Amino acid sequence: MDDENVDNTDTVEENDTEESKPTEDDSKLVEIERTLAIIKPDGVDKANEIEETILNEGFTILQKRSLQLTPEQASEFYAEHFEKPFYPRLVTYMSGGPIIVMVLVRENAILHWREVIGPTKPSVARETKPDSIRAKYGGDDEHNAVHGSDSSTSAEREIRFFFPDTVFESTLIGDTARDYLAKYINPTLSKALVELCKEKPADPVVWLADWLLANNPYRAGVQETVESN
Numbered sequence: 001m002d003d004e005n006v007d008n009t010d011t012v013e014e015n016d017t018e019e020s021k022p023t024e025d026d027s028k029l030v031e032i033e034r035t036l037a038i039i040k041p042d043g044v045d046k047a048n049e050i051e052e053t054i055l056n057e058g059f060t061i062l063q064k065r066s067l068q069l070t071p072e073q074a075s076e077f078y079a080e081h082f083e084k085p086f087y088p089r090l091v092t093y094m095s096g097g098p099i100i101v102m103v104l105v106r107e108n109a110i111l112h113w114r115e116v117i118g119p120t121k122p123s124v125a126r127e128t129k130p131d132s133i134r135a136k137y138g139g140d141d142e143h144n145a146v147h148g149s150d151s152s153t154s155a156e157r158e159i160r161f162f163f164p165d166t167v168f169e170s171t172l173i174g175d176t177a178r179d180y181l182a183k184y185i186n187p188t189l190s191k192a193l194v195e196l197c198k199e200k201p202a203d204p205v206v207w208l209a210d211w212l213l214a215n216n217p218y219r220a221g222v223q224e225t226v227e228s229n
C-alpha cells in the first residue's frame with residue numbers, strides 16, 4: 001500500500017444535482033476523456049472483478065494507485081458535501097481502509113463510467129440498473145463500492161488531487177486531428193512506407209523507426225522537406 005500524501009487543493013466544486021447531470025444520450029460529440037475512478041474501501045475485495053468490468057467497457061487504465069486517505073484528505077476530497085448530514089460518516093468510511101484510485105480513458109469516459117457504476121444508492125441501482133457495479137458490489141446507501149467524477153471540472157480537480165503531476169492537454173479529435181496528421185505526419189510517413197516496401201527489411205518496425213528518425217523534416221540539420229498532399 002502506498003501511504004504517500006496526496007495533493008490538497010482548496011477548490012470546492014459547485015454542487016450538481018442528479019437532475020442537472022447530462023446523460024450519454026445528450027452527448028452529440030465523441031470525446032476522448034479522462035475520468036477518476038475510485039474503488040472505495042468496501043469495494044477493494046472486488047477490485048479484480050471491477051477492473052475486469054473497466055477493461056470490458058473499453059476503458060484504458062492510464063494511472064493507478066493504492067493508498068489510504070487520512071480523515072483530513074477524505075474531508076478535502078468530499079468538501080462539497082460538508083453541510084450534508086452524512087458527511088462525518090462519509091469521511092470515516094472513505095478514510096477507514098485502503099482505496100484504489102485510477103485514471104480511466106475512453107470516448108465519453110465521464111458519462112460512460114457514471115453509467116457503468118450506476119445510481120448513487122445501491123438499493124436504487126439494484127432496482128433500476130441491476131448490472132451496474134453499485135448494484136452488484138454496493139451495500140447500503142453509503143457503502144456504494146465505487147466513485148466516478150461527475151463532470152469534466154470535477155474530473156480534472158480529482159485527477160490532480162491524486163496524481164498532482166498530471167498535465168491536462170487537449171487531445172486533437174475529428175477534423176483537427178486529420179488536419180494535424182495530414183500536415184505534419186502523413187507526408188513523411190507515406191514516403192517512409194514506400195521505402196519500407198522497397199527495402200523489405202527483416203525487422204520492419206526498427207527499420208521504419210530508424211528511417212523516420214534519419215529523415216525527420218523537423219529535426220535541425222535535415223534539409224529536405226516532404227511535400228504535403
Ligand SMILES: Nc1ncnc2c1ncn2[C@@H]1O[C@H](COP(=O)(O)OP(=O)(O)OP(=O)(O)O)[C@@H](O)[C@H]1O
Pocket residue numbers: 081086090119120141142143144146147148149150
Ligand atoms: N443519503 C446518503 N446517506 C449516506 N451516504 C450517502 C448519502 N448520499 C450520498 N452518500 C455518500 O456520499 C457519496 C457522495 O455522494 P454524491 O451525492 O456525490 O454521489 P455520487 O456522485 O454518486 O458518489 P461519488 O461522489 O462517491 O461518486 C456517495 O457515493 C455515498 O457514499
